[in-house]
Amino acid sequence: MNIAFFGVGNMGGPMAANLIQAGHTVRVFDLLPALVEAAVASGATAAASPREAVTGAEVVISMLPSAAAAQGLYLGDGAADAGILDAIDPAALIVDCSTIDAATSRALAARADELGRVLIDAPVSGGVGGARAGTLTFICGGPAEAVERARPLLETMGRNVFHAGDSGAGQTAKICNNMLLGILMAGTAEALQLGVDNGLDPAVLSAIMAESSGSNWALKVYNPWPGVMPEAPASHDYQGGFGVALMNKDLRLAQEAALRSCSTTPLGALAKSLYGFHAAAGGEGYDFSSIQRFYARGHEP
Template structure:
């Protein structure tokens, strides 16, 4: 059955997600501050609205895909909730701080509506191919209402618990991913220093206990996995600044919860530096080049020191 949907945020992720909903026969009204994004969505069957408030007028479900929690909260509090009809389901697919997600839930329910946080995994490719994974937090009834729409945009939706649980699952998952990519990259750099070919290490680790997604799908060296960003000069993929953002959210949660997680905090710091520098426009797997360069500098310093001592 067709649903009237408002979709706010039509960028690299939101645009194709809204287009998939429209292609499935739903009426989708969209809005984005970037005119080019709004125009592109209109070409994919999304009805362009003049404002976010106009988009939600009469909608049954409102999806948001925005950069940060402050944008979600500001949008909700600056007219969006007041413009929606009573009982509207608000589904936020942004990746934001757990505390902001819970605050968003409170604002939505206080205004007489229903809320679900449903961040995604799968990147732009997954958004375009409708193969995203959704991690949802909120009530069971809200998840049941949203699930058929999530199924249009993705291949899996998991109800993780109450308000903010979807965001919690997202940052935990991406903390694992960030740490594992660093570990895989360090292993390849070590293998290079020991004369081991990339293919040999891959052939062993991908079928042994070192196997993980960062190795088998997003391998950080060119060759073993033809579809990995390493074969396209580290063109994202999953951009390093997005990984830095997610790990920063994980670091905030770790500190707030008092969790002693040395690797999570260290990974956050490494990706923050990488994203501000050479990784600003690269896939997150490009961090291997930084590890390789730092290793070379360390080796040069050791050689210089040993030479001086001798």
């Protein structure tokens, strides 16, 4: 298929590479030329503009950092920039994989519908490792038939495709998951620091907890202590992965949703506060597992 792909960062880069690997023709657009060059090196072609990228595309995929970026891409910012929605073939399927608020996803889908296009939200879980391995979980919102149309392509990049409900439901499920992830990562870092401060080896403690009742994804797949897992961002000075800024965005989205629904989310609120403090103290540019440093108080790591 001819695919237009927007946003080839930590996640979008390997996702686009997997589509190319599967034999699709992928035309990419990103604001950072170095990332476009990297995508071209893995077999993509570069588009000179967003509208050029969608010309002739049968599927449009976006993997952007924020609601403002998704809104800007699809709807533009006013008279000077009309966005890409009306330039997309009405027969094409539009899949926004960015994690953004459900209301913006619903607004994008509604505008697409007015213009005779179909847009689904399909945020992902699984991290950069899952994007590279093609084992992501896609959490979709939108009409069931559109999700079924997208399924074969999504299965090229992932292992699980869930239909959470109507437009925006994918985003709601995703922020519930990421609120839990933020809590679990902070809790895992806290437990590891307690063990190390009391003389334990973090690798031994991790192996024990991984087989005990405290086991969780952050501990087993994405361990925050440097050196415990050679592949994890913690073992690479917390570079790459899922940025603290993106975790803060998701924890903010979760708290905004909780305010709207009057839900009680004290641990989500505390996690938001912890990551906010960590970002302000210099953690902003690192992977979210660097929350470990928040607990270190000058000790390792």
